[in-house]
Amino acid sequence: MPWNRPLIIGMILLLLALGWLRTNSGETELVRSSRLLMGTIVEIVVSGQNTGQLEAAVDDAFAEMARLDRLLSRHYQDSDVTRVSQGSKGGKVAPETAEVVALGLDVARRSNGAFDMTLGRLKTLWGIDQENPVVPTQEAIAEALEGVGFRALSLEGLNLVKQSPQLMVDLGGIAKGYIVDRAVVVLKNHGITSGAVNAGGDMYLLGQHPEHPWRIGIQHPREQGGILATVQVRDKAVVTSGDYERFFEQDGQRYHHIFDPETGSPARGCQSVTVITDSVALGDALATALFVLGPQKGLELLADYPGSEGLIVAADGTLHPSQGWADYQSAP
Ligand code: AMP
Ligand code: MG
Numbered sequence: 001m002p003w004n005r006p007l008i009i010g011m012i013l014l015l016l017a018l019g020w021l022r023t024n025s026g027e028t029e030l031v032r033s034s035r036l037l038m039g040t041i042v043e044i045v046v047s048g049q050n051t052g053q054l055e056a057a058v059d060d061a062f063a064e065m066a067r068l069d070r071l072l073s074r075h076y077q078d079s080d081v082t083r084v085s086q087g088s089k090g091g092k093v094a095p096e097t098a099e100v101v102a103l104g105l106d107v108a109r110r111s112n113g114a115f116d117m118t119l120g121r122l123k124t125l126w127g128i129d130q131e132n133p134v135v136p137t138q139e140a141i142a143e144a145l146e147g148v149g150f151r152a153l154s155l156e157g158l159n160l161v162k163q164s165p166q167l168m169v170d171l172g173g174i175a176k177g178y179i180v181d182r183a184v185v186v187l188k189n190h191g192i193t194s195g196a197v198n199a200g201g202d203m204y205l206l207g208q209h210p211e212h213p214w215r216i217g218i219q220h221p222r223e224q225g226g227i228l229a230t231v232q233v234r235d236k237a238v239v240t241s242g243d244y245e246r247f248f249e250q251d252g253q254r255y256h257h258i259f260d261p262e263t264g265s266p267a268r269g270c271q272s273v274t275v276i277t278d279s280v281a282l283g284d285a286l287a288t289a290l291f292v293l294g295p296q297k298g299l300e301l302l303a304d305y306p307g308s309e310g311l312i313v314a315a316d317g318t319l320h321p322s323q324g325w326a327d328y329q330s331a332p
Helices: 006-024 051-072 080-086 095-110 120-126 138-145 175-189 280-293 295-303
Strands: 029-037 040-048 090-092 153-156 159-162 194-199 202-206 214-219 227-233 236-242 247-250 253-256 270-277 309-314 319-321
Touching: 029 051, 040 051, 040 175, 051 080, 051 095, 051 175, 080 090, 080 159, 095 153, 095 159, 095 175, 095 280, 120 138, 175 194, 175 202, 175 236, 175 280, 202 214, 202 280, 214 236, 227 236, 227 270, 227 309, 236 280, 270 280, 270 295, 280 295, 280 309, 295 309, 295 319
Parallel strands: none
Antiparallel strands: 029 040, 040 194, 090 159, 153 159, 194 202, 202 236, 214 227, 236 270, 247 253, 270 309, 309 319
């Protein structure tokens, strides 16, 4: 199934990680675990000296992820996101929700609305995840865009304020990244200094192998199981957004899950975008924003974020790396 493909990225990560850990284990213990969370398989790999400590850290990291998912997902009736979407003017949210929304609003502003957390109704209308999705009519799309847009959502302290009652919040472009960041904090609090968390292409690589940094294979957007590029990182987020993650085809056209807020239809400029930066939340929001902006404007936006690099695969398959991308690229 197409929406399973990001898992391949995870498998590649794990293979690289395990390959290293097996060949160099010595005294090093390895704990590896995966759970279904946030609609994807989340994988955690940690290494250290004490298996009990590693297992406790992984359990706590998963528990934190599940807790945050219940705040930030549209799929729970009592989540912050659902409550705010149902309230006519918005509502009070948890500090964690406010934190992720604040970062999202900043990326929304700096991307001039390419990143937009108000597209909940549009997402429901397209129903990309549903069994038999069809392309909606222009009238239905226009209706789903009424009263929305990145300026229609704001934050006043812990109050999430909506400009129109029908606005439905969707944090699908940023929440997973934020949740991975928080899992990494839990691991660090347990004293973990080497590991990886991967939520379907939203990854953080903590610490490094004694001799070289983590090596990550990035999924090729058109070759199932193929690797587009390999990067080496240490204490970095590596986040990929792609049109191959969730999509359907109609009349030979691919309709995927990343929407251009200006048209209300899937963005057409890219096949995939990978961002390397310090936090997974930022990488997640930026990868989605760059995908909407396309290669040229996308790289311009990325240049506004020092310490962030990216690789964009344009709709025609051409590669557009940012200036410092080559510093991370390694031999496969
Ligand atoms: P990602 O895989 O991180 O690129 O996120 C895609 C998800 O973000 C979609 O499934 C939607 O929930 C949401 N989304 C779609 N288009 C946008 C957009 N233009 N801005 C922000 N979030 C979006
Ligand atoms: Mg994203």
